[in-house]
Amino acid sequence: MTPPGQMLNPRPFPKDAAMNLFTDIRSLVLDALTAMQAAGALPTEGIGFDNVTVEPPRDAAHGDMATNAAMVLAKPAKMKPRDIAEALVAHLLEDDRITEAEVAGPGFVNLRLAPSVYQALVGTVLAAGPDYGKSAVGQGKTANVEYVSANPTGPLHVGHCRGAVFGDALAGLMAYAGYDVTREYWVNDGGAQVDVLARSAYERYREANGQAPKIEAGLYPGDYLIPVGEALKERFGDSLMDKPESEWLVQIREIATTMMMEEIRSDLALLGVKMDVFTSEKSYYDSGKIEKTLEELKGLGLLYNGTLPPPKGKAPDEDWEPREQLLFKSTDYGDDVDRPVQKSDGGWTYFAPDLAYHYDKVKRGFDVIIDVFGADHGGYVKRMKAIVAALADEKVVFDIKLTQLVKLFKNGEPFKMSKRAGTFITLRDVIEQVGPDVTRFVMLTRRNDAPLDFDFDKVLEQSRENPVFYVQYASARVASVMRKATEAGLDMSDAALAKADLGRLDHEAELKVIAKLAEWPRLVEIAARTHEPHRIAFYLNELAADFHGLWNRGNEVPSLRFVQEGDEATSQAKMALARAVSVVISAGLGILGVEPAQEM
RNA sequence: GCACCCAUAGCUCAGCUGGAUAGAGUGUCGCCCUCCGAAGGCGAAGGUCGUAGGUUCGAAUCCUACUGGGUGCGCCA
Numbered sequence: 001m002t003p004p005g006q007m008l009n010p011r012p013f014p015k016d017a018a019m020n021l022f023t024d025i026r027s028l029v030l031d032a033l034t035a036m037q038a039a040g041a042l043p044t045e046g047i048g049f050d051n052v053t054v055e056p057p058r059d060a061a062h063g064d065m066a067t068n069a070a071m072v073l074a075k076p077a078k079m080k081p082r083d084i085a086e087a088l089v090a091h092l093l094e095d096d097r098i099t100e101a102e103v104a105g106p107g108f109v110n111l112r113l114a115p116s117v118y119q120a121l122v123g124t125v126l127a128a129g130p131d132y133g134k135s136a137v138g139q140g141k142t143a144n145v146e147y148v149s150a151n152p153t154g155p156l157h158v159g160h161c162r163g164a165v166f167g168d169a170l171a172g173l174m175a176y177a178g179y180d181v182t183r184e185y186w187v188n189d190g191g192a193q194v195d196v197l198a199r200s201a202y203e204r205y206r207e208a209n210g211q212a213p214k215i216e217a218g219l220y221p222g223d224y225l226i227p228v229g230e231a232l233k234e235r236f237g238d239s240l241m242d243k244p245e246s247e248w249l250v251q252i253r254e255i256a257t258t259m260m261m262e263e264i265r266s267d268l269a270l271l272g273v274k275m276d277v278f279t280s281e282k283s284y285y286d287s288g289k290i291e292k293t294l295e296e297l298k299g300l301g302l303l304y305n306g307t308l309p310p311p312k313g314k315a316p317d318e319d320w321e322p323r324e325q326l327l328f329k330s331t332d333y334g335d336d337v338d339r340p341v342q343k344s345d346g347g348w349t350y351f352a353p354d355l356a357y358h359y360d361k362v363k364r365g366f367d368v369i370i371d372v373f374g375a376d377h378g379g380y381v382k383r384m385k386a387i388v389a390a391l392a393d394e395k396v397v398f399d400i401k402l403t404q405l406v407k408l409f410k411n412g413e414p415f416k417m418s419k420r421a422g423t424f425i426t427l428r429d430v431i432e433q434v435g436p437d438v439t440r441f442v443m444l445t446r447r448n449d450a451p452l453d454f455d456f457d458k459v460l461e462q463s464r465e466n467p468v469f470y471v472q473y474a475s476a477r478v479a480s481v482m483r484k485a486t487e488a489g490l491d492m493s494d495a496a497l498a499k500a501d502l503g504r505l506d507h508e509a510e511l512k513v514i515a516k517l518a519e520w521p522r523l524v525e526i527a528a529r530t531h532e533p534h535r536i537a538f539y540l541n542e543l544a545a546d547f548h549g550l551w552n553r554g555n556e557v558p559s560l561r562f563v564q565e566g567d568e569a570t571s572q573a574k575m576a577l578a579r580a581v582s583v584v585i586s587a588g589l590g591i592l593g594v595e596p597a598q599e600m
Numbered sequence: 601g602c603a604c605c606c607a608u609a610g611c612u613c614a615g616c617u618g619g620a621u622a623g624a625g626u627g628u629c630g631c632c633c634u635c636c637g638a639a640g641g642c643g644a645a646g647g648u649c650g651u652a653g654g655u656u657c658g659a660a661u662c663c664u665a666c667u668g669g670g671u672g673c674g675c676c677a
Contacts, residue, residue, distance in 0.1 A: 476637080538615095553642090600637090
């Protein structure tokens with residue numbers, strides 16, 4: 001038997017694409033096109049191959065892969081698509097890896113690959129392990145993903161949860177695609193809301209000292225500040241009682257925000273989220289960074305004094321009056337209005353630190369900067385993009401991802417959140433009820449910009465409908481069959497599987513699963529390019545479906561069962577495939593921050 | 601009033617830098633355990649991709665207008 005590595009045509013694959021079958025075949029197509037040019041069958045002038053793609057066909061009946069080369073090149077080459085396609089087919093058929101090539105439809109070239117190509121891929125997956133599918137697209141580049149960034153005025157709730165999961169999975173995805181990723185949290189500890197926090201905490205402090213707290217409207221009423229009040233009592237005794245705000249505000253604000261951030265960090269830890277950098281808004285105020293930034297912007301001519309038109313369509317009777325303010329020229333960079341940076345009392349608007357912060361991120365030299373906001377902050381996208389457009393050169397990729405709302409359900413019934421009624425669902429509540437793995441996976445079973453229904457009962461259901469379970473079940477089955485094979489006395493060690501005779505994987509049901517594995521590196525690239533980690537979750541569901549399908553075929557076709565009693569060589573080949581499936585599932589779940597299951 | 605997001609099978613949703621006869625799950629109907637985990641699988645039926653135009657070899661995908669739903673709109677972050 002030929003070892004798997006030598007079953008291929010000896011022509012080497014390009015190094016940077018050695019694991020992606022689609023780019024391998026694409027380069028094969030490009031080689032063929034180049035050969036056609038050399039032979040005079042295709043013009044050289046004005047012909048570029050950038051738009052040539054090799055993709056899985058929508059319908060498997062069309063083959064394993066399809067290329068649009070003939071259609072894309074027809075116009076610049078001034079040739080008929082079919083003529084190019086037919087010449088291309090002739091060239092491609094010379095390669096051992098291509099068993100069939102035919103022209104179809106308007107000029108597609110459909111390809112069928114030799115089984116040996118797929119069989120060898122199993123070996124590639126096992127050899128690469130968790131690295132199979134890692135991409136070079138982000139190699140040598142840096143990315144900054146800012147997410148959560150909840151105000152430090154209370155514990156995280158379910159809305160933050162989705163942003164946290166999405167942002168973290170996106171960061172994991174970018175890392176898998178080769179980027180050096182910084183996970184960052186912007187701490188809004190510098191504005192009026194932390195003064196409100198301090199006042200609210202002060203009331204709890206009074207409460208701890210035996211006084212009835214006066215939680216007026218506008219203060220934070222949550223019980224979570226009671227421990228803060230107690231901590232303040234421990235620290236200050238009754239020395240701050242009945243003192244004017246000026247004597248305690250700064251101190252209490254500092255202590256309260258620190259305690260809230262500790263709580264937020266521990267909430268995030270429950271979810272498995274660990275930030276690399278927490279950037280403090282307050283530090284921007286304290287260090288003069290805002291003034292410095294604004295000075296620079298003035299130098300660039302991006303700030304001016306002016307008056308904004310009144311907002312339209314709001315309540316007609318409001319106390320709006322024209323006022324001259326210091327404005328940022330964001331309309332020059334795609335925003336709808338220029339944004340004020342200074343309030344009438346001379347203080348900075350919230351926009352000023354945003355401006356300085358994003359300028360800072362740009363200056364730190366990231367190749368990719370991504371902000372993850374809740375959908376209720378959709379109105380800020382244009383102004384943020386204006387900042388980066390004004391301050392960064394065009395090489396910086398800046399993207400803002402919005403996460404839509406999460407609607408909670410319990411047994412199919414909508415679950416209304418209300419702070420007053422005490423049915424306020426925190427992130428901690430969710431994790432404690434369903435666990436971090438389920439929470440994370442479910443949060444990624446929708447596109448980020450689609451609303452998500454989260455049913456506390458359904459997410460724990462063990463059925464086909466529940467993708468968390470379904471994917472976990474697949475990896476559990478692999479683990480289970482591995483145990484069984486080992487108990488049967490078969491050698492299922494990594495070393496044995498690495499040497500397995502993969503040529504025995506010749507059934508179309510097996511090749512179909514391998515073809516799905518072949519899509520993995522390509523999918524990772526697409527997901528990373530579009531900043532859409534949900535694609536990973538959907539892919540895993542598809543891979544699991546193909547695997548379960550193969551598994552069940554074994555019910556009718558005994559030769560498809562993974563364990564072939566008394567035939568170690570065949571068992572090893574089949575188990576190599578099962579292992580390859582579990583390797584990719586583990587890698588995918590790893591990106592999403594979910595643990596694969598060994599048993600259920 | 602303006603801006604952004606969304607509209608795909610009865611329901612919940614995928615759909616790649618624009619590709620061929622638009623896919624899953626669920627629900628309905630019919631099958632498959634002496635058999636590696638049936639917590640599963642196979643098959644059938646189900647669509648004017650919100651509407652109307654445009655761009656082109658080709659549009660669910662890009663552009664324009666409209667309809668319907670969500671979010672937001674100076675001195676709050």
